[in-house]
Amino acid sequence: MTEPTDKRPLDEADEQQLEHYLKGDSRVSRRYRELPGVEVPPSLDRLVLGRAQEAVKHRSSRPVWVRWSAPFAVAASAVLALAIVIETGVRDETTVSSVLRTQQKMQIEAAEQSAPPTAPLDVPAPSQLTREEQRAQLKGEELRAAERREEPGPAPKGEESRAALKREEPSAVETRVPAPAAAPAPRPAAPAFAPAPPPPEARSKRYVTNEAPGSAQAASASQSDAKASADQTDVEASAGAAEAEDERIAVQRMMREEQSLSAASRGAVDTRAPVAVYSRPISANMSAPRTYLDPEEWLKDIRQLRKENKQEQADREWRRFRAAYPNHEVAETDLAREAER
């Protein structure tokens, strides 16, 4: 048998020898085991075991803060992320609400300018006002009420609301407006919604103020009251009252939408609110529809939107416009009209 070399191909004999060796008890294995034993020097043993012991000691002597650093880091990151999210949301709300407040103040000023300088205490019935005046009053009153709600008051909300309700009662009788019982009770989530005492110049528009909270009861009471007053007028006035009623329903709907919007923005700023207020995305506030006192101005803006090729926005505004002013005459060829198209 020739000695195998690296270049020589392995034959069957080699294979058999390998199999024999792998089974154990080969002469080569025996010879290998008979080689002189190699002992690990004791110094090496001590060195290795000492290192092992040192490593364990070093590990156990780690300060507590090192062991807890990872969980603390995770918790701190979570808290930080949450704080950023909350803070960002609140800031957005604050920015938007301040913009809205400024806008509302401007509208109030405009409403006050357009309103009669001194309204008599015994004001004419709602049906006697022109539609334009009613709308202006309604808007102005609503915006003033919203502003009042935002102003911090010394008295607690509940008491303030109750006081406001009490103050409302006599004026309601005076102006033949819906009974105070019909006035909406302050909601626990937004107690500032309770009607506040109106300024002297707004007392003539009491019937609108009572409806301002937007409750369904108030709306129905107001409607029934409007119907009662319409019965007392002549046929022409009845027709006008019916028309006004429709219009009022639409306006109420619009007001409810606006109130819910303003309540949301106010809730983010008003820290006295008893309920948790969650931030809304800034986009929601930015897209808040503008309120118009003049339908023509509204139409003008819709036309402008159409000119700017913002059809979707224009259509939306047109629908809002139609909901608010269902009977306002708009020419068939008016650019503001929705392409029904």
Added chain:
Amino acid sequence: MAVAAGEVGGAAAPSAAGATVSTIGAAPDDATLMLRYRKGDVRAFEMLYERHKGALYRYLQRLCRSPEVANDLFQEVWSKVIASRERYEARAKFTTFLFHIAHNCAVDHFRRAGRPQDKGAQDVDALAGELPGPSHESPDAALSEAQLRADFKRALDELPAEQRDVFLLYEETGLGLEDIGRITGVAMETAKSRLRYALGKLRGALRQHQSPTLQSSVS
């Protein structure tokens, strides 16, 4: 079988596989000991060290053919085991884990020191003097036996490093060719081929000392 490689010299520590076999039901296995050490049990490491130190030391010394280098590598290997205790997972045998580190340390050493084959085998006469012969044998027989061991040792030292590596791993660890291939980073067939060549050369060294009548029994 090769698992008894730890019995070399009689006083040497048992090999990994041998220790595992002998301690079944009596002592925890290597992975358990390593995990216990990971948790801070130094005693577990001591047991683990006792089990494997002999096989590892022999492997390193016979692979590198230098006690000084073997000492350095031995320390390095155990230091790495200690350092990697936190990452240790009992997915493979501890022996595979340990000798994989040892193999890598040896390869690094060869890379630093140059070709491993450069260092020649020890002088046969000197080696023969080291090898103890059976006391009951006649001087001629003892000399012959010593000569045989010296020749075998020289043949082992003269093996190419890859073949010697595979042969030593097989003898010292008792691992299969698949695990040896994993340790050395080659396919099982390559490991098998290396082992076959190593066996052929070692057998050739033994054959020179056999009488013609025994020639056939060797193979």
